[in-house]
Amino acid sequence: MISPAAAARITVIGLDVDGVLTDGGLILGDVNGHPVEFKQYDVQDGLGIYLLRRAGLKVVIVTGRESESVRLRAVELNVDGLSQDRHARKLPNLVKLLTHVGGTLEQTAFLGDDLPDVAILRKVGMAVCVGNATPEARAVAQVHLTKHGGRGAVREFAEAFLRARGVWDRVVEDYIAERSVDVELDDITGATQ
Numbered sequence: 525m526i527s528p529a530a531a532a533r534i535t536v537i538g539l540d541v542d543g544v545l546t547d548g549g550l551i552l553g554d555v556n557g558h559p560v561e562f563k564q565y566d567v568q569d570g571l572g573i574y575l576l577r578r579a580g581l582k583v584v585i586v587t588g589r590e591s592e593s594v595r596l597r598a599v600e601l602n603v604d605g606l607s608q609d610r611h612a613r614k615l616p617n618l619v620k621l622l623t624h625v626g627g628t629l630e631q632t633a634f635l636g637d638d639l640p641d642v643a644i645l646r647k648v649g650m651a652v653c654v655g656n657a658t659p660e661a662r663a664v665a666q667v668h669l670t671k672h673g674g675r676g677a678v679r680e681f682a683e684a685f686l687r688a689r690g691v692w693d694r695v696v697e698d699y700i701a702e703r704s705v706d707v708e709l710d711d712i713t714g715a716t717q
Contacts, residue, residue, distance in 0.1 A: 531650075535631045537581050543638055545674065565674065570600075572681070584622075
């Protein structure tokens with residue numbers, strides 16, 4: 525799926541939102557006279573993003589919509605950059621983010637699913653499409669995921685990418701260790717010495 529040589533060249537991971545971080549569905553509503561947009565995110569995708577960042581990669585989000593939900597998720601995930609543009613000018617916005625985080629298009633992998641992503645997918649070093657991508661996005665992608673957007677596609681990519689770099693096991697063990705509590709086994713079982 526992803527060669528070690530290709531993975532080694534990548535320093536930035538770019539993500540679309542609708543259809544990649546979410547299943548593409550929108551819930552629109554009104555709260556006290558103010559329009560509100562809700563999106564559902566996959567928690568395993570969030571952990572995949574965390575693990576990518578722990579491995580030293582920069583993660584940016586580029587979307588063609590403006591949404592408070594996306595801003596909140598970006599803050600929660602501590603991503604390195606976010607661009608929301610209701611005109612879906614994704615390629616120039618990605619270039620601006622890369623200037624900010626220190627990367628080039630050739631050093632970037634981008635996960636997309638639909639027509640607004642095609643310009644980026646044509647220019648980046650690693651073009652990735654999710655399982656539910658349109659034929660146009662699939663045609664330009666080098667990496668084709670099996671999972672759908674909002675249903676574990678980002679996590680699938682993170683694991684495959686970090687395995688290709690040879691760091692998956694280390695990053696996972698570091699994650700587990702930082703969440704483990706130092707207790708003596710005897711304290712848990714009640715055994716005496």
